[in-house]
């Protein structure tokens with residue numbers, strides 16, 4: 001899909017295609033539609049980064065809260081979004097040993113109790129060992145650091161989702 005095809009989308013079509021580039025936050029796609037025409041994918045990402053960076057801290061926390069736990073309840077129930085299912089699989093989170101699963105769940109619970117939102121990391125850029133190490137390390141951070149670190153991971157997840165859409169959607173079919 002070319003950037004001209006993206007720029008030609010009406011808001012409904014844009015939201016339907018890009019609504020989940022930030023997990024369960026279609027409001028963000030709806031908001032950045034106003035910034036058309038985009039010059040390229042980087043421009044879409046920059047608009048989105050700008051929108052997220054301008055949010056107050058509770059808005060950033062809200063974005064993190066809309067993410068599912070890694071290898072959590074929704075994953076076990078097969079209820080993750082399509083994107084999240086693929087990402088968690090790419091990191092090998094669907095093949096955790098019982099011991100790894102227990103460790104991840106324990107750390108996830110600890111993390112959420114401390115910060116009030118789930119641990120978010122770009123699963124496609126990390127294998128399961130790196131995720132467990134990252135969680136062990138990040139749970140020791142303070143709230144402000146973790147809000148910002150989590151949001152930077154959201155931007156990485158978003159970038160890969162954006163590139164997937166641009167690669168896999170021929171504009172003519174829309």
Ligand SMILES: NC(=O)N[C@H]1NC(=O)NC1=O
Pocket residue numbers: 023067068069070083084087088118119120121122123124157
């Ligand atoms: N909690 C969390 O990091 N969730 C995610 N990470 C990712 O790459 N996809 C997700 O859904």
